[in-house]
Amino acid sequence: MTEPASTPAPTTTSIGVEARVDGDVGRILLDRPKALNALTTAMVERLEEVLTTWAEEPLRAIVIESSSDRAFSAGGDIRQVRENTLAGDLDASRHFFATEYRVNHLLGTSRVPVVALVDGACMGGGMGLSVHGDFCVVGSRLAMAMPETTIGFFPDVGATHVLPRLEGEVGTYLGLTGARLAAADAVAVGLATHHVPSDGLGALADRIVADGRPVAEVIAEAAVDPGPSELATHRDEIDRLFSAPSVDVLLEALRSDRSSWGRETLGVLEGVSRQSLEITLDLLRRGAGLSLRECLDLELRATEQVVQSPDFIEGVRAVLVDKDRSPTWGRSQYRGLTADGEIRWT
Numbered sequence: 001m002t003e004p005a006s007t008p009a010p011t012t013t014s015i016g017v018e019a020r021v022d023g024d025v026g027r028i029l030l031d032r033p034k035a036l037n038a039l040t041t042a043m044v045e046r047l048e049e050v051l052t053t054w055a056e057e058p059l060r061a062i063v064i065e066s067s068s069d070r071a072f073s074a075g076g077d078i079r080q081v082r083e084n085t086l087a088g089d090l091d092a093s094r095h096f097f098a099t100e101y102r103v104n105h106l107l108g109t110s111r112v113p114v115v116a117l118v119d120g121a122c123m124g125g126g127m128g129l130s131v132h133g134d135f136c137v138v139g140s141r142l143a144m145a146m147p148e149t150t151i152g153f154f155p156d157v158g159a160t161h162v163l164p165r166l167e168g169e170v171g172t173y174l175g176l177t178g179a180r181l182a183a184a185d186a187v188a189v190g191l192a193t194h195h196v197p198s199d200g201l202g203a204l205a206d207r208i209v210a211d212g213r214p215v216a217e218v219i220a221e222a223a224v225d226p227g228p229s230e231l232a233t234h235r236d237e238i239d240r241l242f243s244a245p246s247v248d249v250l251l252e253a254l255r256s257d258r259s260s261w262g263r264e265t266l267g268v269l270e271g272v273s274r275q276s277l278e279i280t281l282d283l284l285r286r287g288a289g290l291s292l293r294e295c296l297d298l299e300l301r302a303t304e305q306v307v308q309s310p311d312f313i314e315g316v317r318a319v320l321v322d323k324d325r326s327p328t329w330g331r332s333q334y335r336g337l338t339a340d341g342e343i344r345w346t
Helices: 041-054 078-087 090-108 159-165 170-177 183-189 198-210 215-222 231-241 247-256 260-271 274-287 292-306 310-321
Strands: 017-022 025-030 061-066 071-073 114-118 121-123 135-138 143-145 334-337 343-345
Touching: 017 041, 025 041, 025 198, 041 090, 061 071, 061 198, 071 114, 078 090, 078 310, 090 292, 114 198, 135 183, 135 215, 159 170, 159 274, 159 292, 170 231, 170 260, 170 274, 183 231, 198 215, 231 247, 231 260, 247 260, 247 274, 274 292, 274 310, 274 334, 292 343
Parallel strands: 025 061, 061 114, 071 121, 114 135, 121 143
Antiparallel strands: 017 025, 334 343
């Protein structure tokens, strides 16, 4: 076997990404634990650099891990995006999202199997690092979600490609409600490929390096049944209700639903940004017919406009800045997508 070319040296923890080649396996460690590995511009730039370099090397696998037992990644540094908007520095936000989305595309098109070892919080941008590769192995402490409608945003990082391809209307439900998935739920809906108990994830990374067998065999040997999925018990209701052609129709159907689950779901949707619900639903429906690259391009066009909207500024304030979790949403200004994916506003 050809010896790997020289590889990027481990980064400092101030950047939050360490990368090295261990044998014939590329290993990436997300290492910003105090911020739950929230992705900064420097982090996504480093990830792009590493993945681009490794694309030319004879690796057997790429493994992405976290140094924190609390989180794989809590998402992108959305507070900084809000600050950019308030400061009028939209170019900084566009650079962040464009770089992050190139990383998502590199993971989704890698010729080398990508293995994400995911435990604890995996939200937003964290899902962009975990669900595009070949293997998403989740631990017992998993809390996975795309909660963007709660902050006046929309599921991005390629979610508009991934979520519509889940069975039935599960992806629509997850994108609109931001519901959190435990390990059994993530495996059941297809966002995770395997479950390994939390205390075994680190050993699995070492085993992948040491074991010369195909990565799929090593992972399958370590995986265990995650148990029953709570979400799976509501699949009939999800598929029936979330096939609605519009947010208005969906909310009316939920108001007519007499089950406790229906009332709870209605409460969730009535508490998030109506504008975000409308944008998300249209992007998910559009993404069902697009490639990953096309979905990421569509998302990038949408981010440039949505991060300037009052609902985004207010949502991030309420959830991530002041943390009072009491946003005051405005009336939706969204009026649909044009044929080339631009947002139409009132």
